[in-house]
Amino acid sequence: MPQAPHAPRKPAVELEQVVREMEFVTRGFLSEAEKFVKAWYWQCAEFYVTKYYQKTSELGPAKLAEMKRSIQQIDAAATQLIAQQAGGCKFWTHRSRGEQWSNVDFSKGIPKDIAAAISSVTGEIKPALRRFGYLPASDKFDSDCPDPNAFPESITMLIDRYRMLIRKGLFLRTEIRNAEEDQQKREALNMWRQI
Numbered sequence: 001m002p003q004a005p006h007a008p009r010k011p012a013v014e015l016e017q018v019v020r021e022m023e024f025v026t027r028g029f030l031s032e033a034e035k036f037v038k039a040w041y042w043q044c045a046e047f048y049v050t051k052y053y054q055k056t057s058e059l060g061p062a063k064l065a066e067m068k069r070s071i072q073q074i075d076a077a078a079t080q081l082i083a084q085q086a087g088g089c090k091f092w093t094h095r096s097r098g099e100q101w102s103n104v105d106f107s108k109g110i111p112k113d114i115a116a117a118i119s120s121v122t123g124e125i126k127p128a129l130r131r132f133g134y135l136p137a138s139d140k141f142d143s144d145c146p147d148p149n150a151f152p153e154s155i156t157m158l159i160d161r162y163r164m165l166i167r168k169g170l171f172l173r174t175e176i177r178n179a180e181e182d183q184q185k186r187e188a189l190n191m192w193r194q195i
Contacts, residue, residue: 011175018169022094022162026087029158033118034082036152038075041125043146045071048134051142055133063132070128078121085117093166106166110151110159122148 049056049064056064090096091111110118129135141148 011172011179015169015172015176018165018172019094022092022165022169025158025162025165026092026095029155029162030082030087032152032154032158033086034079036155037078037082037118037121040122040146040148041071041075041078044122044125044141044148045129047142047145048129051144052134059132067128067132070131071125074124074128077124081121081124082118085120086114089113089117091162094169106163110149110156114159115149118151119148 045067059067089111091114126135126139126141130137130139135141
């Protein structure tokens with residue numbers, strides 16, 4: 001039985017599809033990071049309110065309500081902060097121009113620039129904790145506080161998926177570059193032969 005002819009591969013079209021998927025994965029990551037950070041704000045606040053229960057009693061309901069409003073404002077700003085800081089990281093190579101693709105962190109885990117961006121966003125709660133007397137002047141979270149770097153599997157899976165897409169994109173970009181170079185060589189040879 002004859003097989004249907006196979007359509008020729010088009011690396012440029014495949015690369016466009018990879019870039020679209022990269023953006024989809026990036027947006028998924030930002031959404032998951034936002035959920036993580038927002039949940040972490042409240043876990044952190046509850047940790048301090050519970051651990052330092054005497055301080056909580058001293059503050060009383062009115063001050064605690066004020067603290068809660070402060071954290072709600074931080075929570076509301078998280079979407080924009082995550083988009084700006086984590087969304088602007090160099091790891092998201094499809095969002096940058098030029099040869100940024102070749103400078104990607106392929107090591108396991110969360111890339112350093114993304115971890116630093118998320119850490120910066122989780123750090124937004126520190127002034128509120130300090131203002132209400134929960135965070136010491138050292139400005140460090142208690143060692144037994146919920147870890148702001150304990151990212152859920154949904155986040156690490158998206159990072160791994162993005163790294164796989166980068167590898168595929170790098171392969172396709174090389175194919176495209178090689179095809180363009182071959183075409184230029186053929187044109188140069190044709191020009192030479194026509195003279």
